[in-house]
Amino acid sequence: MNALAATQEVARFRALLADRLGLAFDEHKLATLARVLDSCGGDRQRILADLAGSAPPDSLLARLASELTVTxxxxxxSGDQLRAFAELALPQRQQVRGQVQVLSAGCASGEEPYTLAMLARSCGREAGVALYAFDANPAMLARAERGHYSTWAMREMPPDLRTAWFRHEGEQYLLAQDIRRAVHFEQRNLALDDPQFWQPGRFDIVFCRNVLMYFTPAQAQAAVARIAHAMAPGGYLFLGHAETLRGLSNDFNLCHTHGTFYYQRKDQLEHAPPLAVAAPVARAQPVAPDPMWAEQIGRASRRIDVLASSTRPAAPAVHSAPDLQLALASLHEERFSQALEHIGNLAPHHADDPDVLLLKAVTLVQAGAVAKAREACAQLLARDALHAGAHYVLALCEEMAGELEGALDHYQGASYLAPGFAMARLQAGRLLRRLGQPEAARRELELAGQLLEGEDAARLLLFGGGFPRAALLALCRAELAALGGAP
Ligand SMILES: C[S@@+](CC[C@H](N)C(=O)[O-])C[C@H]1O[C@@H](n2cnc3c(N)ncnc32)[C@H](O)[C@@H]1O
Incomplete structure (x- = not known):
């Protein structure tokens, strides 16, 4: 076979893996994919045809999941999330529904759902809890069923719980039968629809941690829609620390308690279109340092939405995008009433455009009109509950009202939703220092310093409080120096 044909087969294999299992593989994995394709026991064309067929064999999908998933x-x-589960989500859902259905989607070898079973047991709530867990990788499920674990799997577990729930057996530890019996495992593919399983409103609490990060964006969006559909209104969703719903779903509100972020399903679901037709999630691009303000304003007015998460389709072409240049220029010159006038003069159909609402909220907060800024944020969050910019402005409002803890919550929410958001890091670092948390402050400020160097000019213009990049970098260094860090 010639090299071109072989490369095309691997490319096709990669596309089919995304389609069938949701998994995304970058260029570095092509050699691994070629090896796995050749290890499937058959010629490449037949395997590809099987995978592309209307009903790919379960045995083939299981084999591929076993070879290619990270487990x-x-x-x-993540003990903070587990505390939120045991102390808030579980009691709250039990109060609402009595019997609580909990799902661990992508449970690997069972440590996650077994931990949830132990927690339910420890807080005396196990009688009202049904625990389900699935994974596409049958080798992992077999391990979960066996219940034998090494000390490595228990490295984060409090020692007294290890003694309480495990019995030493040779090199390994056997999990107590009571806990093993508490979880119903099954082999299931999160990338597949199955109306029998994903029944509307079925689950109260879903853990889908460290799974979507391996999915293509379109498959992650489809999987979250599947999960949202099968969750009860008010139910809780936990993702991994490195994962957010930003750009994937508008069906959840962000929650922040116990030092961690998670989500609560809204009462009504939106029917988000598939990602292919959704509004693109703009990425911040580094810009050359200190371009002319006029040029920055022009650019910012086109890219003001960098912090939006919306999965809604772009506004219909009947309306052109609002022209925000005049308002942005007035904001930059700190002529706030004039900026608000320009915003007010926009065509009425632009009034609830997220970019317009964000600009209005920023202008109002800078003008000191805190209550009105909050209102604009509330409108923005009603449209897009995961809008990092709205959380940032709310943080400013809280801070102006002297509510430092509340402000910190929102700054951290903004950075969680948009990890590259330099100003949110800088403000969180500043507040953490004032709140007497020097280590956390240093982490945020060091990151803020790195991010500020390449921060998007649109974000600096909007959120920098009128200060240019160099001044914000100097502020960041001064804050670090006050902590005793490098100047
Ligand atoms: C990194 S582990 C996460 C385990 C656990 N949720 C945690 O956070 O500790 C990811 C798991 O997702 C599973 N997975 C990947 N793609 C899947 C799919 N399409 N359907 C079901 N499970 C999948 C993998 O087999 C793997 O066991």
Whole structure:
């Protein structure tokens, strides 16, 4: 076979893996994919045809999942989320529904759902909890069923719980039968629809941690829609620390308690279009340092939406995008009433455009009109609950009202939703220092310093409070120096 044909087969294999299992592989994985394709026991064309067929064999999908998924997991992973589960989500859902259905989607070798079973047991709530867990990788499920674990899997587990729930057996530890019996495992593919399983409103609490990060954006969006559909209104969704719903779903509100972020399903679902036709999630592009303000304003007015998460389709072409240049220029010159006048003069159909609402909220907060800024943020969050810019402006409002803890919550929410958002990091670092948390402050400020160097000019213009990049960098260094860090 010639090299071109072989490369095309691997490319096709990669596309089919995304389609069938949701998994995304970058260029570095092409050699691995070629090896796995050749290890499937048959000629490449037949395997590809099987995968592309209307009903790909389960055995083939299971084999591919076993070969290609990342299965790292351990007991008591991310303790902050587990506390939110045990102390808030579980009691709250039990109060609402009595019997609570909990799902661990992508459970790997069972450590996650077994941890949830132990927690339910520890807080005396196990009688009202049904625990389901699935994974596409049958080798991992077989391990979960066996219940034998190494000490490595228990590295985050409090020692007294290890003694309480495990029995030493040779090199390994066997999990207590009570806990093993508490979880119903099954082999299931998160990338597949199955109306029998994904029944509307079925689950109260879903853990889908460290799974979507391996999915293509379109498949992650489809999987979240599937999960949202099968969750009860008010139910809780936990993702991995490195994952957010930003750009994937408008069906959840962001929650922040116990030092962690998670989501609560809204009462009504939106029917988001498939990602292919959704509004693109703009990425911040580094810009050359200190371009002319006029040029920055022009650019910002075209890219003011960099912090939006919306999965809604772009506004219909009947209306052109609002022209925000005049308002932005007035904001930059700190002529706030004039900026608000320009915003007010926009065509009425632009009034609830997210870019317009964000610009209005920023202008109002800078003008000191906190209550009205909050109103604009509330309108913005009603449209897009995961809008990082709205959380940032709310943080400013809280800070102006002297509510430092509340402000910190929103700054951290903004950075969680938009990890590259330099100003949110800088403000969080500043507040953490004032709140007497020097280590956390240093982490945020160091990151802010790195991010500010390449921060998008549109974000600096909107959120920099009128200060240019150099002044913000100097502020960041001064804050670090006050902590005793490098000047
Ligand atoms: C990194 S582990 C995460 C385990 C656990 N949720 C945690 O956070 O510790 C990811 C798991 O997702 C599973 N997975 C990947 N793609 C899947 C799919 N399409 N359907 C079901 N499970 C999948 C993998 O087999 C793997 O066990």
């Amino acid at each position: 790292e997991t351990y007991f008591y992973r």
